[in-house]
Amino acid sequence: xATREPPPPQAADxxxxxxxxFGQRLAYAGRFLWRDRSGMIGLVLFLVVVAAALFAPQISxxxxxxxxLRDSKIPPAWYQGGSLDYLFGTDNLGRDIFSRIIYGTxxxxxxxxxxxxxxxxxxxxxxxxxxxxxxxxxSIIVGxxxxxxxxxxxxxxxxxxxxxxxxxxxxxxxFGITDAPIFARVTxxxxxxxxxxxxxxxxxxxxxxxxxxxxxxxxPNLIGPxxxxxxxxxxxxIFYEAGLGFLGLSxxxxxxxxxxxxxxxxxxxxxxxxxxxxxxxxxxFTSLGMNLLGxxxxxxxDPRLRRSRK
Amino acid sequence: MAKVLEVKDLVTKFYTLDGVVHAVNGVxxxxxxGETLAIVGESGCGKSVTMLSLLGLIPSxxxxxxxxxxxxxxxxxxxxxxQLAAPELRDVRGGQIGFVFQDPIxxxxxxxxxxxxxxxxxxxxxGLTREQAHRRAIKLLEEVGIPEAAQRYDSxxxxxxxxxxxxxxxxIAISCSPSIIIADEPTTALDVTVQAQIVDLFKRLRDMIGMxxxxxxxDLGVVAGLAERVLVMYGGRVAEVALVDDLYERPQHPYTHxxxxxxxxxxxxxxxxxxxxxxxxxDLLIPLVRCPFAPRCAYAFERCWExxxxxxxxxxxxxxxxxxDIERGGPRSG
Amino acid sequence: xxxxxxxxxxxxxxxxxxxxxxxxxxxxVTGDPASLMMSxxxxxxxxxxxxxxxGFDRPLIVQFxxxxxxxxxxxxxxxxxxKTPALPLLxxxxxxxxxxxxxxxxxxxxxxxxxxxxxxxxxxxxxxxxGRGLALLGQSIPNFWLxxxxxxxxxxxxxWFPSFGRDEFKxxxxxxxxxxxxxxxxxxxxxxxxxxEIRGEDFxxxxxxxxxxxxxxxxxxxxxNVAVMLVSVIGVQYSYMLGGSIYIEAxxxxxxxxxxxxxxxxxxxxxxxxxxxxxxxVVVLAINLLTDVAYALIDPxxxxxx
Numbered sequence: 028x029a030t031r032e033p034p035p036p037q038a039a040d041x042x043x044x045x046x047x048x049f050g051q052r053l054a055y056a057g058r059f060l061w062r063d064r065s066g067m068i069g070l071v072l073f074l075v076v077v078a079a080a081l082f083a084p085q086i087s088x089x090x091x092x093x094x095x096l097r098d099s100k101i102p103p104a105w106y107q108g109g110s111l112d113y114l115f116g117t118d119n120l121g122r123d124i125f126s127r128i129i130y131g132t133x134x135x136x137x138x139x140x141x142x143x144x145x146x147x148x149x150x151x152x153x154x155x156x157x158x159x160x161x162x163x164x165x166s167i168i169v170g171x172x173x174x175x176x177x178x179x180x181x182x183x184x185x186x187x188x189x190x191x192x193x194x195x196x197x198x199x200x201x202f203g204i205t206d207a208p209i210f211a212r213v214t215x216x217x218x219x220x221x222x223x224x225x226x227x228x229x230x231x232x233x234x235x236x237x238x239x240x241x242x243x244x245x246x247p248n249l250i251g252p253x254x255x256x257x258x259x260x261x262x263x264x265i266f267y268e269a270g271l272g273f274l275g276l277s278x279x280x281x282x283x284x285x286x287x288x289x290x291x292x293x294x295x296x297x298x299x300x301x302x303x304x305x306x307x308x309x310x311x312f313t314s315l316g317m318n319l320l321g322x323x324x325x326x327x328x329d330p331r332l333r334r335s336r337k
Numbered sequence: 338m339a340k341v342l343e344v345k346d347l348v349t350k351f352y353t354l355d356g357v358v359h360a361v362n363g364v365x366x367x368x369x370x371g372e373t374l375a376i377v378g379e380s381g382c383g384k385s386v387t388m389l390s391l392l393g394l395i396p397s398x399x400x401x402x403x404x405x406x407x408x409x410x411x412x413x414x415x416x417x418x419x420q421l422a423a424p425e426l427r428d429v430r431g432g433q434i435g436f437v438f439q440d441p442i443x444x445x446x447x448x449x450x451x452x453x454x455x456x457x458x459x460x461x462x463x464g465l466t467r468e469q470a471h472r473r474a475i476k477l478l479e480e481v482g483i484p485e486a487a488q489r490y491d492s493x494x495x496x497x498x499x500x501x502x503x504x505x506x507x508x509i510a511i512s513c514s515p516s517i518i519i520a521d522e523p524t525t526a527l528d529v530t531v532q533a534q535i536v537d538l539f540k541r542l543r544d545m546i547g548m549x550x551x552x553x554x555x556d557l558g559v560v561a562g563l564a565e566r567v568l569v570m571y572g573g574r575v576a577e578v579a580l581v582d583d584l585y586e587r588p589q590h591p592y593t594h595x596x597x598x599x600x601x602x603x604x605x606x607x608x609x610x611x612x613x614x615x616x617x618x619x620d621l622l623i624p625l626v627r628c629p630f631a632p633r634c635a636y637a638f639e640r641c642w643e644x645x646x647x648x649x650x651x652x653x654x655x656x657x658x659x660x661x662d663i664e665r666g667g668p669r670s671g
Numbered sequence: 672x673x674x675x676x677x678x679x680x681x682x683x684x685x686x687x688x689x690x691x692x693x694x695x696x697x698x699x700v701t702g703d704p705a706s707l708m709m710s711x712x713x714x715x716x717x718x719x720x721x722x723x724x725x726g727f728d729r730p731l732i733v734q735f736x737x738x739x740x741x742x743x744x745x746x747x748x749x750x751x752x753x754k755t756p757a758l759p760l761l762x763x764x765x766x767x768x769x770x771x772x773x774x775x776x777x778x779x780x781x782x783x784x785x786x787x788x789x790x791x792x793x794x795x796x797x798x799x800x801x802g803r804g805l806a807l808l809g810q811s812i813p814n815f816w817l818x819x820x821x822x823x824x825x826x827x828x829x830x831w832f833p834s835f836g837r838d839e840f841k842x843x844x845x846x847x848x849x850x851x852x853x854x855x856x857x858x859x860x861x862x863x864x865x866x867x868e869i870r871g872e873d874f875x876x877x878x879x880x881x882x883x884x885x886x887x888x889x890x891x892x893x894x895x896n897v898a899v900m901l902v903s904v905i906g907v908q909y910s911y912m913l914g915g916s917i918y919i920e921a922x923x924x925x926x927x928x929x930x931x932x933x934x935x936x937x938x939x940x941x942x943x944x945x946x947x948x949x950x951x952x953v954v955v956l957a958i959n960l961l962t963d964v965a966y967a968l969i970d971p972x973x974x975x976x977x
Contacts, residue, residue: 181914
């Protein structure tokens with residue numbers, strides 16, 4: 028009936044507790060993962076997607092670009108008229124949907140990974156400068172960050188993408204740049220928190236140099252929140268990339284990406300619904316896996332944000 | 338003198354993901370009417386959890402009071418707080434036992450006026466109408482030393498300083514003239530000058546209302562001028578209990594020795610070094626099978642590692658849970 | 672409070688100026704806005720003529736000043752496709768989008784807030800699991816895809832709802848549900864975590880220590896604070912939904928600003944796209960400002976802040 032959080036038990040410290048050895052931390056993460064079934068599911072889903080991207084040529088039964096107009100719009104294997112030759116059926120140009128889904132992971136993961144890499148790097152640098160230098164530099168960076176974050180994100184991404192034109196690099200750059208402010212905000216917050224905690228002062232007082240302080244004290248504390256954020260943002264980028272593809276604004280139409288497949292399938296929705304169904308499911312399971320993984324990472328890496336559990 | 342509260346063998350555990358936290362491991366003590374008892378110990382020694390357990394305020398789950406009795410003799414006769422049904426326990430809470438918490442900033446609801454937060458206790462327990470509660474709340478604000486109380490009734494907590502908010506908390510705690518006030522580190526979050534004012538306020542209210550006070554603190558310095566008796570806790574158990582002067586003059590538990598050593602004294606020469614106790618507080622995830630202080634104790638011998646010491650008499654109104662007799666320099670007899 | 676609102680207004684204006692700068696330079700970032708706006712088959716001569724007509728051959732600073740002074744008075748230039756001023760085209764489409772987003776938000780709130788509250792008060796219960804599952808799905812299902820699936824099932828197969836357009840009231844149900852889905856997920860999460868957070872606050876423990884009835888504590892101390900936390904969340908969600916309208920309106924042929932955006936991109940009507948970007952942002956900034964006002968009205972920390 029009463030509602031206070033319990034006093035934190037001493038053994039329940041963070042994975043990144045500096046006092047613990049790497050092995051201990053790993054064991055702790057493992058224990059946590061085992062107990063958290065949804066985190067386990069998330070990890071498995073994510074690994075499946077990564078494996079599909081890495082081994083796409085080995086897994087795919089067909090060339091994802093190979094057209095075979097004689098075999099167009101064949102339904103999935105378990106439907107009437109389907110055949111085991113094409114597990115998920117074929118699209119309007121007779122291309123194997125299963126192979127295209129497998130190759131689609133490459134586009135999604137590339138956009139997600141490099142987008143987050145750019146956004147994370149930019150954000151880390153900007154946020155760290157803002158938090159560490161403070162003063163006027165801080166106000167300018169915070170002002171810019173707030174500005175970008177208060178604009179309608181999706182509208183802007185669509186606007187920019189429509190101007191820049193369809194290419195993988197453009198999509199990565201758009202997400203990498205527009206998403207940097209979120210990383211900057213989190214980084215700045217963490218840097219300020221670490222500064223306030225006082226051990227920077229003690230490091231300065233024993234004569235540590237700025238570079239040392241950043242590498243020894245600030246970066247290790249940033250890893251947890253940033254990895255968690257990166258997971259969620261990567262999931263968001265994969266999602267939005269598909270959205271852009273759906274509007275015909277992402278990678279060129281010849282590239283097998285889930286968004287492009289959706290856009291094509293939309294035209295044949297009533298006659299051949301499977302063309303649009305499978306890419307949507309692929310996006311959903313990827314996003315689901317990364318969200319579950321992100322929730323789990325947040326629990327393990329950042330005990331301050333830990334969900335309340337039974 | 339009549340006992341207002343008798344706690345016997347209280348055990349509270351928290352069932353967390355990381356294991357069972359043995360927060361309170363068999364605590365017994367009693368409290369006389371109008372008496373001020375200080376409970377001291379490091380953070381995590383179970384002092385707050387003990388008090389919250391008595392009034393059903395620990396979060397449950399994961400917390401659970403496993404065992405014990407807490408006989409309370411209030412206005413309505415004698416009852417065991419731990420056996421009371423929820424509605425009856427709510428009558429006691431706020432009505433006969435008031436609480437003052439450590440952090441006055443977070444302990445008041447930011448979106449309700451301070452007056453409203455006092456008045457809701459009055460309407461709940463004394464059955465006052467809104468106007469009566471309003472008038473009485475203003476009187477209470479005056480009593481705890483808030484200037485222009487009538488105007489301040491409609492202020493929100495963020496308009497008040499930390500010390501002023503703690504005065505509001507005290508007004509809530511005394512609003513129904515309780516038999517006991519439990520003050521959980523009420524001065525820790527405040528400036529030193531404000532601390533002294535709050536302690537003075539408690540003394541004045543004690544003389545006025547005559548309630549007993551349980552004063553939880555980790556600061557022995559505050560205790561001396563306020564409390565009659567001191568109870569020292571360690572590892573979820575009572576280590577020592579004694580009259581305040583007796584405890585300062587002849588501490589019997591090695592842990593109390595350490596605590597007193599760690600206390601900076603103004604009355605001796607200022608150069609006296611602040612002594613800290615070596616070692617870390619006990620890991621409460623491990624069930625207690627020996628003296629909890631043994632790993633940090635300079636006097637520990639075999640028996641300390643084999644059984645849990647119970648409270649033993651060590652003078653007039655003085656009890657200690659230690660197998661070693663510091664004064665005689667050897668194992669305690671009996 | 673006036674000072675707070677004044678500073679928020681000033682902030683919004685600053686953001687607006689920044690936004691105009693971004694939009695202005697984005698259109699010119701490819702180097703040649705004229706060939707961007709013309710069809711790919713256009714001859715070099717006609718592109719040059721167009722460039723001159725639009726004034727893209729003038730110095731950037733002159734162009735920017737021109738752009739700024741026109742936008743300030745609501746002149747976004749002519750749509751290349753319709754050959755008429757862009758703003759009236761947008762205003763004509765605005766009500767449909769507002770209707771869609773508002774009904775979507777209400778549907779999301781009606782489903783999400785009760786689930787979040789029940790989940791927050793009974794973590795681990797079966798309703799909590801349902802709520803958390805829904806939250807996860809709302810975050811993970813691409814709603815533009817779900818729109819297709821729902822059309823297939825409810826409109827084509829069952830014929831319960833029309834599959835596109837904006838005629839009878841029934842036609843808003845599917846698009847509003849789909850556009851509200853991500854918000855629904857977010858709201859379940861936010862409500863649940865707000866309840867859990869507030870329940871763990873010290874002042875709720877204080878309320879328990881006063882012996883108040885649980886019902887009183889939940890309504891007076893917990894729910895009121897949860898409501899304060901949700902106001903800002905709902906404002907932000909509403910602006911997300913306006914962005915999401917691009918997909919949903921395209922799928923359902925809902926004649927709002929989102930559909931216009933998709934069409935304008937298809938027509939390479941970049942003056943219209945640019946106008947939508949600016950106008951849409953102004954709408955979102957206005958919503959944010961209104962949210963702040965609402966927030967200030969219900970939170971005494973801001974209402975009576977110094």
